[in-house]
Amino acid sequence: MDPRNLDLCSDHCGEGPSILDLPIPSELKQEWWNLATRRQFLSRAGKSLAWAGLSAIAGRSGFSGLAQAAQEGFVPHFAPKAKRAIYLFMAGAPSQLETWDYKPDLVKRFNEDLPESVRGGQLLTGMTASQSRFPVAPSVFNFNQYGHAGHWVSDLLPHTAKVADEFAVIRSMHTDAINHEPAILLANSGNMVAGKPSIGSWVSYGLGSMNEDLPTFVVLTSKLPIYKNIQALSSRLWSSGFLSPEHAGVALRSGGDPVIHLSNPKGVSRKLRREMIDGVSEMNRKLHEKIGDPETNARIAQYEMAFRMQASVPELTDLSGEPESIWEMYGPKAKEPGTYAYNCLMARRMAERGVRFTQIFHRGWDTHTDLPNSMKVLCEDIDRPTAALIADLKQRGLLEDTLVVWGGEFGRTVYSQGGLSADNYGRDHHPRCFSMWMAGGGVKPGMTYGETDDFSYNITRDPMHIRDLNATILHLLGMNHEKLTFKFQGLDQKLTGTQPARVIKELLA
Structure with a gap:
């Protein structure tokens, strides 16, 4: 035996x-x-490990976030370009034709049928599969070139255009899913089925914390600028899945306590709360010594983090010390908690305080109808704050080691859904090609990666799958996506899944 x-x-x-x-x-x-x-x-070895872990968590030792990660068996696989990341996720799928993928020749093809040779028998959604025609809808918005790189940027994004030299535009993104739910899950967790860890959770698992008083992974959902075709968001998009719950995203709320139940109940002092946590932690330590379940230490760590957040989160969300120049940069909406502008300012503050991964969700981009009017509202809501975030990070010396990513789950069709007029149209889902951009944190600024055909329908050069994007994000943070694994259900699970994925080295500075 x-x-x-x-x-x-x-x-x-x-x-x-x-x-x-x-x-x-x-x-x-x-x-x-x-x-x-x-x-x-x-x-x-439970007692020594538990106390060592707690002393690091509670700030009673000199352990850094990376040393704490090393204690768990994970450190960067190589020198990282970025220490932290901010992911600006536009749920609902922004149209590349109205933002970053300029196709001037489409004006001459207004209302022509999209050639079957271009469509190539693509699977269509139920919303346009029954259409008898697929009329080409050129964008009604103008484009101009900006920066030394000459990025083509829509007139809908005048503020973002001013920081064009700071980011790399990717025009050749593609994905496997044609509907929102599986596509959003694939983008955020590497899998079209719910239950897998989100990208922020993988980063937390692989690198650990940079700040002992704030969560490693924070999520901010933005107030709606438009009330139609709204995509549902839930914690499945920032779940830790089969990883320890300490790696899940912590969602900050726009009203009341930033974190639910963060404040002590009436009549419970901070001293009493400390004594309660110490008592519960002692019971958990004894349970750990008896059973050895590592999740017990995770519970202890979560109680300690919650206690420290009672002091750190109010300081984080107190914007009274921000100078007038900052309010001018981010715009008047930044003073309204829960808006996208407010969340962008919060993202900068979290970057300063060492939050490892911040994700901002913005909704309303599912423009099946009335696209020109909807896009005006949506782009106005995100344009100034996004540009301010990039400029603000740069002026503080943070952009060079903060990776910023902007984009959605897929793109939109060149043909109109439903009717078409010279100034009104809609666009259906399109997974074959869409645009995103990346800035800071080791990204080569001012470049354009990939190209699409004359209809922004098929990729003609340098395709980049959503799995490649996730592999590249991990690489910039110092992790090999093939080595960042967790054994579950008999497999070495990883963010990029079992399908091929590669780091897009052309995007690296």
């Missing part, structure tokens, strides 16, 4: 056969054994 079996039986099974002797597939036995022996190790 494998001597490991005796050890496992003595600690877990009592008398009788070992788990390794049962008719279970060998790879599942090995996974169970790995988990079991890890629990044994943690149990036997």
